[in-house]
Amino acid sequence: xxxxxxxxxxxxxNIYLEVYRDTKRRNHRVDGPAVIQYYSSGSKFGERYFINxxxxxxxxxxxxxxxxxxxxxVEEYYIDGVRxxxxxxxxxYYSRINPEIITYSQFYLNGESxxxxxxxxxxxxxMNCKRCNINYLTKNSxxxx
Numbered sequence: 001x002x003x004x005x006x007x008x009x010x011x012x013x014n015i016y017l018e019v020y021r022d023t024k025r026r027n028h029r030v031d032g033p034a035v036i037q038y039y040s041s042g043s044k045f046g047e048r049y050f051i052n053x054x055x056x057x058x059x060x061x062x063x064x065x066x067x068x069x070x071x072x073x074v075e076e077y078y079i080d081g082v083r084x085x086x087x088x089x090x091x092x093y094y095s096r097i098n099p100e101i102i103t104y105s106q107f108y109l110n111g112e113s114x115x116x117x118x119x120x121x122x123x124x125x126x127m128n129c130k131r132c133n134i135n136y137l138t139k140n141s142x143x144x145x
Contacts, residue, residue: 003028014040026053039068054081061092071099083108 008017018036022028027035027050034050046065049057055078056062062078075092077085084090089105107114 010040012040014038014042016040022052024053026050028052041068043068043070051080054078056080067096067099071096073099077108082111083113084110 003020003022005018005020007015008019010016016038019027020029020032020034027048029050032049033047035046035048037045037047039045044066046063048055048064049062055076057077058079060077061075063074063076064072065074067073071094073094073096075094077083077090085107086109090108091104091106092102093104095101095103
């Protein structure tokens with residue numbers, strides 16, 4: 001059953017936080033982010049997707065942070081509260097100067113970090129992963145683990 005969000009305002013009357021919870025008071029929302037944070041300007045600071053109190057999203061990142069200009073700064077992928085992404089890094093940080101550049105990324109499978117070294121050079125992410133069979137990747141390619 002859909003719940004109305006709890007909405008929090010700052011001293012100037014601006015929304016800074018929306019939280020959706022289930023009847024057990026756990027962060028929970030099926031049709032969108034359960035926690036939405038805002039900058040004082042009104043633009044989004046972050047979105048977090050929860051199911052039954054656990055970070056969870058199958059069709060995209062479960063946690064997204066934004067720069068004040070609206071560009072994504074951080075994406076984190078979770079399934080049932082565990083960091084996981086089988087097709088690309090589960091943690092991705094983007095450059096504030098050029099949001100097309102990945103400044104940091106880390107692979108996780110079922111909550112286990114995969115050791116890797118990522119270097120961004122001329123549109124390629126070079127990877128040396130001991131547990132993966134990967135030599136190089138581009139930002140828009142599918143990662144093969």
